[in-house]
Amino acid sequence: MEITLIEQLEERLRQAMLKNDVSALEELIADDLVFTTHTGELIDKQTDLEAHRSDTQKLVLLNGQQQQVKVYGNTAVVTVKMEVAGTFEGKAFVGIYRYTRVWAKSQPQGNWQVVAGHVSQVGD
Numbered sequence: 001m002e003i004t005l006i007e008q009l010e011e012r013l014r015q016a017m018l019k020n021d022v023s024a025l026e027e028l029i030a031d032d033l034v035f036t037t038h039t040g041e042l043i044d045k046q047t048d049l050e051a052h053r054s055d056t057q058k059l060v061l062l063n064g065q066q067q068q069v070k071v072y073g074n075t076a077v078v079t080v081k082m083e084v085a086g087t088f089e090g091k092a093f094v095g096i097y098r099y100t101r102v103w104a105k106s107q108p109q110g111n112w113q114v115v116a117g118h119v120s121q122v123g124d
Contacts, residue, residue, distance in 0.1 A: 002071045002076065003069045003071055003076075006069045006071065006076045006103055007067070007069060009028065009112055010067070010078055010080070010101075012024060012028060013025075013028050013101075013114070014062050014064065016028065017052070017059050017062060018059050018060070018062055020053070020055065020058065021052075022049055022052050022053050025048070025049055025052060027111075028113060028114060029048065029049070029113060030104065030106075030114060030115045031045055032044075032045070032115065033045040033114060033115060033116065033117070034115070034116050034117075035048060035116065035117040035118070035119075036117070036118040036119070037119060038097060038119050038120055038121050056089055057086065057087070057088050058087045058088075059084065059085070059086035060085050060086045061085035061086065062082055062083075062084055063082065063083040064080045064081070065082070065083070066079075066080065066081045067079070067080040067081075068080070074104060074105040074107075075102065075103065075104050075105075076102070076103040076104075077102055077103075078100070078101045078102075079098065079100050080098070080099050081096065081098050081122065082096070082097050082099055083095075084096075084097050095121050096121065096122050096123065097119050097120065097121050097122065098120050098122050099117065099119045100117060100118045100119075101114050101116070101117040102114065102115050102117065
């Protein structure tokens with residue numbers, strides 16, 4: 001079932017983010033990604049990959065809760081509340097965030113990739 005596949009891809013994405021595995025992230029993120037950060041900044045795939053490649057962003061905790069996956073044909077929408085900890089530009093941070101990610105199945109290869117996303121900081 002597609003929901004199980006998307007859940008597995010979400011876990012691969014989470015592990016790749018924790019390990020700064022740029023190769024895996026390259027595969028999981030679409031070339032035309034549009035992602036809105038918690039500050040409202042729009043970033044693209046290359047900006048996201050560079051943050052991992054350069055260790056500008058180093059995540060040590062991504063603990064997901066309340067994950068929901070909805071599949072609409074060749075598109076899936078994932079929402080998850082995530083406890084996040086790490087460093088950004090050398091400064092430690094910890095917080096609770098809610099992510100929304102849109103996965104799309106590319107044609108003709110049929111690979112699922114993240115095409116859009118948004119993250120907001122939330123309370124407990």
